[in-house]
Amino acid sequence: xxxLPARRHVPGSSSPFLRMTGSCRIERALPLTSQFTSxxxxxxxxxxxxxxxxxxLAFATTVQxxxxxxxxxxxxxxxxxxxxxxxxxxxxxxxxxxxYGRPILRGRDLFGSGAEYGxxxxxGAPVWRVGADQSTRFMTETDLxxxxxxxxxxxxxxFAELTEDEWTLIFANWGVKNDFREENPDALWGAxxxxxxxxxxxxxxxxxxxxxxxxxxxxxxxxxxxxxxxFTIWWDDQVATVPFEVAR
Numbered sequence: 001x002x003x004l005p006a007r008r009h010v011p012g013s014s015s016p017f018l019r020m021t022g023s024c025r026i027e028r029a030l031p032l033t034s035q036f037t038s039x040x041x042x043x044x045x046x047x048x049x050x051x052x053x054x055x056x057l058a059f060a061t062t063v064q065x066x067x068x069x070x071x072x073x074x075x076x077x078x079x080x081x082x083x084x085x086x087x088x089x090x091x092x093x094x095x096x097x098x099x100y101g102r103p104i105l106r107g108r109d110l111f112g113s114g115a116e117y118g119x120x121x122x123x124g125a126p127v128w129r130v131g132a133d134q135s136t137r138f139m140t141e142t143d144l145x146x147x148x149x150x151x152x153x154x155x156x157x158x159f160a161e162l163t164e165d166e167w168t169l170i171f172a173n174w175g176v177k178n179d180f181r182e183e184n185p186d187a188l189w190g191a192x193x194x195x196x197x198x199x200x201x202x203x204x205x206x207x208x209x210x211x212x213x214x215x216x217x218x219x220x221x222x223x224x225x226x227x228x229x230x231f232t233i234w235w236d237d238q239v240a241t242v243p244f245e246v247a248r
Contacts, residue, residue, distance in 0.1 A: 071132035074102040078221040080228060081142055081246045094142035094246070096221070098158070101132030103235075104216045111238055118162030125191035127159040127170065130233060131217065135159075135176045135188050143247035144228070146203040150247050156200060159191050160233070160240075167205040167240045169231070173198040205233070205240040213237045 075097060082093025110120045121128040130136045136158040144151045146169075156171040174194065175187030188194060214234050222230040228245030 069101075069133070071101040071103040073099065074217075074219070075099050076220045078224055078229065080224075080226065083226060094140070094153075096138075096140045096142075096144070098136065098138050098219050100130065100136040100158075100217070100219055101134060102217045103132040105213075105236060106215075109236075111236055113164065117164045121162070122191075126194050127161055127191045129190040130158050130160050130219070133190065134178065135174065135190055136219070137176060138171060144244050145247045146201060146231075146242055146244045149201050149203060151201050151244075157188065159194060160205075165207065167207060167233075169203050169205050169240075169242055170196075170199055171201045172196075173200055203242055205242045208239045208241075209237050210239055211237070 077098075078096045079090065079093040080096060082090050085091050108120075111117060112120060118128065137155060138158045139155040140151065140153050142153050151171055157174040157176060159170040159172060161168040161170070172194070175184065177184055177187045177189040180189040180192075182189070213236050216235075218232075218234040220232050220234070222232045222241065228243065230241040231244050233240045
């Protein structure tokens with residue numbers, strides 16, 4: 001029985017970290033600890049950019065939160081006058097869209113009562129802008145009627161006069177200033193400088209006091225049918241509504 005071949009001696013190979021390859025080349029073998037450390041380095045390097053990205057996102061989120069306006073802009077929309085076809089698609093509808101600033105109560109009692117009802121909203125303006133900051137805008141792609149009065153298709157600024165018994169909703173041909181410092185005689189910042197000579201339509205709104213309180217101003221469309229519904233303003237426990245429909 002042949003014995004095992006003698007281990008080939010390689011000069012200078014007494015180190016356990018030198019090994020012979022099949023082609024008689026001498027290679028230095030890494031210690032196990034070095035191999036383990038080397039295999040762990042790549043994931044660690046990959047984690048660095050991920051950590052930087054996470055920090056950048058966190059910083060951006062913080063800055064965004066700090067820059068959020070006290071009265072964020074909002075939008076309400078309704079699609080009227082159309083119908084669903086046999087394939088389930090809505091056809092021939094017209095958009096009605098309101099864009100407005102949405103102030104928040106933050107614990108305040110703003111409506112008041114008696115002669116002071118609604119005065120806190122004015123801040124020196126003759127009427128309420130029905131929102132905050134820029135004037136509230138009402139856009140309709142089709143003619144509408146409010147209590148028998150016709151509002152032609154177009155875009156309008158919206159204002160309101162408030163009493164405890166009744167609100168008056170106003171659609172006017174005033175433009176909108178993007179900044180209160182802007183100089184434009186045909187546009188307003190909020191309701192400052194409002195005069196009734198540009199009114200297009202005035203209509204009364206019914207007022208209800210409800211058990212729930214909305215902390216943020218809501219303008220929405222309620223009880224909608226294909227032909228119309230209720231234009232609704234809800235803030236705190238006050239809900240004002242006026243019916244409207246597509247003009248015939």
